[in-house]
Amino acid sequence: MGKRLDLITPELTAFIEKQKIYFVATAMSHGTVNLSPKGMDSFRILTPNRVMWLNVTGSGNETAAHLLENERITIMFCAFDGKPLILRLYGRGKAYHHYDPEWDTYFPLFQPLPGARQIFDIAVETVQTSCGMAVPFMDYNHEREELTRWAEKKGDEGIQRYWEEKNTRSFDGTETRILG
Template sequence: MGVFYESIPPSLESWILEQKVLWVATAPLTASGHVNLSPKGGPYFGIVNPTTFWYLDLTGSGSETLSHLHEPGNGRITVLFNAFEGPPRIVRLWGWGEVLEYGTQKYLDFVKQTSADTIPGTRAVIVVHIHQVGSSCGFSMPLFDFKDFRSTLNEFFEKRVAAEEAGNKKDGIERYWAYKNAFSIDGLPGMQRGLETGQKENVKPLKKMVGPRAPKANMLHYPSSVHSRPALSMVLFLLAMVLSFGAGIFTTVFAPLYTARLLESVPK
């Protein structure tokens, strides 16, 4: 039987912190966009208080979560844990996700305040502001014995960060972010730092999908996808103003003349 709470109860807090794997689900606002589900492994998460959960967003080949949380009016996120040993259990955290990107003041302040143990390749801290917690049975989940965390990802990005610090931009992490993390598979803007590097250093972003559902090439170009939108909105606004002004002149000057002629043509 499922049980719901408005915050993380003490009975679940220690269990959550003991887990080795979590899943993160997000989606774009458009109905044609793709729902994303990302597995996360490692001791890179924590609980600030009963309504605030966080985890490190480590660099990878995709940036779906960042893109969906950055999307205006979005921010929806669900975090799921399930027991692989001991009594069966599934726990979900529903909330609004806040992206604290690497290098920003919010990121630095959060890491300092929480003593979060960041590692090379960390591109953001995702803070989940929880509004609902659900616990269910998980009777169908299999049992597994934990062996160890993989070190492959950490080692790969340690090399990227070291290359960046040594001045080797070609093999550094900034260009990796621009190439693979600037946009989602649907063409939504992703990691802001990747977008900035892509624009500044003219890095062509990776096209991640194939077939008719793949975003158009021009939607994966930083200036046209990000900076031209306010300009386009202004053009549409000015066009609407001109049309409104023209309609006002027509109504004031020509409408009375047209009405008078129409009345004259009516048989008496």
């Protein structure tokens, strides 16, 4: 059954490193709750209480906006094969953008992805496991390439224009700081 822990254990680290998908949830004190799937080998564990992920350009930029107003964030992993498990990381997050000095420090931790727009840094406060026995078995086929091809075709200048047009404000109209 479920457990609450103060840190990510070595066993949970091994579980996380095998996962192909994870989910990120944030919310401000008003407006929508955002829940997004993530993948693309974009997640890193720095310490048992600190994780990061490299975020690529998308149609919205909710996580960045939400964390400016409310640092709370939840990351969830599910076992879609093997032993059932749901793992949630609860913590406080912040975004680093290309113009932040932290970007140059942390970007080399990741495989470069076209259209990379933020690195999210999460201080993990609570780790919670639950059974996951209702999660279905699913087979991993392969990564989607559409987003990578789209970003490569746009190029750096096209991505910058896209950010200006689509990513400066959340769906609720809140600033994201994507441009500084």
